[in-house]
Amino acid sequence: MRRRTPAESPSKLSDVARLAGVSLSTVSNVLNHPTRVAASTRTRVEAAISELGFTPNRNARALVVGTTDSIGLVVFDLKNSLFVDIARGAQRRARGRGYSLQVGSSDSDVEQQAEHLRFFDAAQVSGLILAPMHDAPESVDRLRSHGRPVVIVNHDPAEANVCRVLVDNEQAGFLAVRHLIECGARRLGIVAGRRDLQPVELRVEGAHRAARESAVPVEVVEYPVDGLEPEYGDRMGSRLAALDRDERPDAVLAVTDMLAMTIISRLTAQGIRVPDDIRVMGCDHNTAAWGGAIPLSSVSLRGEALGEHAVDLLLDEIDDPAGHVHETITIGPSLHIRESTVGRPTATPPA
Amino acid sequence: MRRRTPAESPSKLSDVARLAGVSLSTVSNVLNHPTRVAASTRTRVEAAISELGFTPNRNARALVVGTTDSIGLVVFDLKNSLFVDIARGAQRRARGRGYSLQVGSSDSDVEQQAEHLRFFDAAQVSGLILAPMHDAPESVDRLRSHGRPVVIVNHDPAEANVCRVLVDNEQAGFLAVRHLIECGARRLGIVAGRRDLQPVELRVEGAHRAARESAVPVEVVEYPVDGLEPEYGDRMGSRLAALDRDERPDAVLAVTDMLAMTIISRLTAQGIRVPDDIRVMGCDHNTAAWGGAIPLSSVSLRGEALGEHAVDLLLDEIDDPAGHVHETITIGPSLHIRESTVGRPTATPPA
Numbered sequence: 001m002r003r004r005t006p007a008e009s010p011s012k013l014s015d016v017a018r019l020a021g022v023s024l025s026t027v028s029n030v031l032n033h034p035t036r037v038a039a040s041t042r043t044r045v046e047a048a049i050s051e052l053g054f055t056p057n058r059n060a061r062a063l064v065v066g067t068t069d070s071i072g073l074v075v076f077d078l079k080n081s082l083f084v085d086i087a088r089g090a091q092r093r094a095r096g097r098g099y100s101l102q103v104g105s106s107d108s109d110v111e112q113q114a115e116h117l118r119f120f121d122a123a124q125v126s127g128l129i130l131a132p133m134h135d136a137p138e139s140v141d142r143l144r145s146h147g148r149p150v151v152i153v154n155h156d157p158a159e160a161n162v163c164r165v166l167v168d169n170e171q172a173g174f175l176a177v178r179h180l181i182e183c184g185a186r187r188l189g190i191v192a193g194r195r196d197l198q199p200v201e202l203r204v205e206g207a208h209r210a211a212r213e214s215a216v217p218v219e220v221v222e223y224p225v226d227g228l229e230p231e232y233g234d235r236m237g238s239r240l241a242a243l244d245r246d247e248r249p250d251a252v253l254a255v256t257d258m259l260a261m262t263i264i265s266r267l268t269a270q271g272i273r274v275p276d277d278i279r280v281m282g283c284d285h286n287t288a289a290w291g292g293a294i295p296l297s298s299v300s301l302r303g304e305a306l307g308e309h310a311v312d313l314l315l316d317e318i319d320d321p322a323g324h325v326h327e328t329i330t331i332g333p334s335l336h337i338r339e340s341t342v343g344r345p346t347a348t349p350p351a
Numbered sequence: 352m353r354r355r356t357p358a359e360s361p362s363k364l365s366d367v368a369r370l371a372g373v374s375l376s377t378v379s380n381v382l383n384h385p386t387r388v389a390a391s392t393r394t395r396v397e398a399a400i401s402e403l404g405f406t407p408n409r410n411a412r413a414l415v416v417g418t419t420d421s422i423g424l425v426v427f428d429l430k431n432s433l434f435v436d437i438a439r440g441a442q443r444r445a446r447g448r449g450y451s452l453q454v455g456s457s458d459s460d461v462e463q464q465a466e467h468l469r470f471f472d473a474a475q476v477s478g479l480i481l482a483p484m485h486d487a488p489e490s491v492d493r494l495r496s497h498g499r500p501v502v503i504v505n506h507d508p509a510e511a512n513v514c515r516v517l518v519d520n521e522q523a524g525f526l527a528v529r530h531l532i533e534c535g536a537r538r539l540g541i542v543a544g545r546r547d548l549q550p551v552e553l554r555v556e557g558a559h560r561a562a563r564e565s566a567v568p569v570e571v572v573e574y575p576v577d578g579l580e581p582e583y584g585d586r587m588g589s590r591l592a593a594l595d596r597d598e599r600p601d602a603v604l605a606v607t608d609m610l611a612m613t614i615i616s617r618l619t620a621q622g623i624r625v626p627d628d629i630r631v632m633g634c635d636h637n638t639a640a641w642g643g644a645i646p647l648s649s650v651s652l653r654g655e656a657l658g659e660h661a662v663d664l665l666l667d668e669i670d671d672p673a674g675h676v677h678e679t680i681t682i683g684p685s686l687h688i689r690e691s692t693v694g695r696p697t698a699t700p701p702a
Contacts, residue, residue, distance in 0.1 A: 070470050078438060078454075081639070084429050091456060100466040103429075103454045105442060115451040119421050123474035288432070290641035293690065339644065 020048035072120030085303025149317035173206025185251030193225035237266025257282030257289035371399035423471030436654025500668035524557025536602030544576035588617025608633030608640035
């Protein structure tokens with residue numbers, strides 16, 4: 001590998017991508033998750049890295065300049081562990097490349113989101129990662145006009161002109177319902193609220209697709225709730241418990257783990273057994289919802305990977321604003337099967 | 352209540368405390384948790400608030416000035432939900448008083464902690480709340496020399512000259528073991544590592560006190576581990592499972608929930624029943640450790656209250672650096688009983 005003096009312009013992720021003839025996300029994968037990349041592609045990317053003397057670690061520069069650059073991350077709500085995972089993945093990756101990262105939690109409030117963005121703008125961070133509730137074009141434009149690149153995470157904005165890192169929420173809903181059908185579900189309830197939120201709507205769509213594509217016939221009934229807070233799950237649990245046995249779904253997908261957990265609490269309190277009488281599944285792998293009496297099956301949205309990829313795209317734009325090409329990276333979710341759909345593990349022998 | 356013009360100097364928490372003849376923490380409690388304060392004291396504080404025209408809500412000022420002041424919070428590790436709770440409590444309280452709050456997670460690394468402190472210093476925040484691993488006197492002194500007050504949370508520093516908000520970790524260990532003894536434990540194992548960390552050491556001390564003060568004789572054996580990461584719990588679980596039945600403790604307190612959860616996973620995988628053969632209890636109410644097959648009993652360290660009180664003390668010092676008197680507020684933990692110590696809830700009728 002060539003040696004470079006600190007004064008020489010460092011190679012960028014996009015240079016590596018160009019030379020190797022692959023996308024930015026492929027380079028990012030070679031750095032973060034090499035096993036996911038075909039060996040031949042990996043070899044090509046590694047050759048380009050070697051050729052250009054690219055180093056993803058900018059700590060050396062930080063040591064020279066005596067300061068660490070920083071990235072602002074503004075998330076929806078830290079109470080949902082998806083956003084803690086995004087923050088951890090982003091911070092680890094940022095640090096590996098010589099940046100520190102600070103976090104603002106919007107607490108599900110667009111006004112607080114705007115306050116955090118103003119703070120990070122005034123603090124002159126090098127760039128921002130935003131996990132918003134809705135499109136926030138004015139905010140993004142203002143930050144850009146101040147020279148700060150922005151990457152959007154976990155939301156697909158209408159405007160094309162920005163990098164985004166998404167988890168496949170449609171696939172999350174699909175995996176959840178396919179699992180329920182494989183467990184034997186034939187009358188499926190979908191509990192959803194806040195369908196104005198993109199991830200919710202996509203999970204519902206994926207759930208319906210799994211039912212449509214099922215080899216066995218599956219009846220689907222939607223059970224709308226007015227919000228995602230625990231009280232709505234509690235009320236829905238009462239409503240499901242009150243149904244006649246032949247009306248009641250044999251399995252329920254709740255679009256968030258918090259809804260699923262509170263539904264289970266209410267069902268079991270009213271003598272309905274989970275999963276024996278009704279299987280219940282969550283869909284965002286939120287550790288805060290694991291506190292119920294019955295461990296919850298769910299779908300992980302792989303927040304740490306979201307955070308890592310977001311930092312790679314952001315730093316590429318920071319390093320080369322003119323040459324940077326916006327990209328969308330979509331990550332696949334993963335299924336986590338626990339007691340609420342398949343019953344108690346049998347490793348423990350009976351008393 | 353008197354009306355004040357925006358130009359008039361606003362009343363401060365410390366003015367209210369002085370006029371009412373109570374401590375700052377009492378005023379803070381009247382604002383945050385009025386039911387915890389004796390009615391007569393509450394009346395006196397409320398009269399002082401009324402007399403001085405004190406308003407804890409500085410949003411009006413923010414609207415006039417067109418900006419929101421901000422507070423930096425630097426925590427140990429967001430993966431532990433205690434620190435998410437501290438951040439949520441602090442942010443809610445800060446916002447109620449006209450401040451935004453951003454978070455840096457040190458990821459259990461003193462170097463990252465220092466980077467976050469430098470960032471917030473350069474970003475000119477009004478003050479900082481620090482939940483450190485160890486004493487950080489140089490950092491605190493440097494921030495102070497730049498005119499930024501600091502409040503220490505969840506750690507009791509050697510230096511006297513700073514406000515601190517603590518949870519009673521000794522009491523947490525005490526409550527956990529008293530609960531285990533009430534459940535019938537007579538041969539108690541204490542699993543602890545990283546006793547250089549103050550909260551860990553205090554929990555162990557409290558655990559021993561509960562055994563000493565027990566009306567029935569309780570034998571205590573310490574089982575040291577080399578760290579708090581999941582792999583140490585896993586190894587300890589194997590070690591406990593390998594013990595002869597008459598040697599094995601009938602109950603175990605692990606100093607963190609993550610250790611407790613991994614001990615349970617390993618024990619049950621090896622056919623030891625929890626809680627039937629051995630009761631297992633955690634001690635920091637970390638939601639990330641609730642993912643095991645058996646819901647975990649634990650002790651909540653009441654992070655949201657820690658965060659609220661920290662903001663009150665910080666803003667008092669920001670508002671009146673000269674008149675401010677440093678205080679220590681200690682909050683009591685609370686017991687959460689779940690399946691790992693008392694068995695499965697019986698609301699679900701048997702099949």
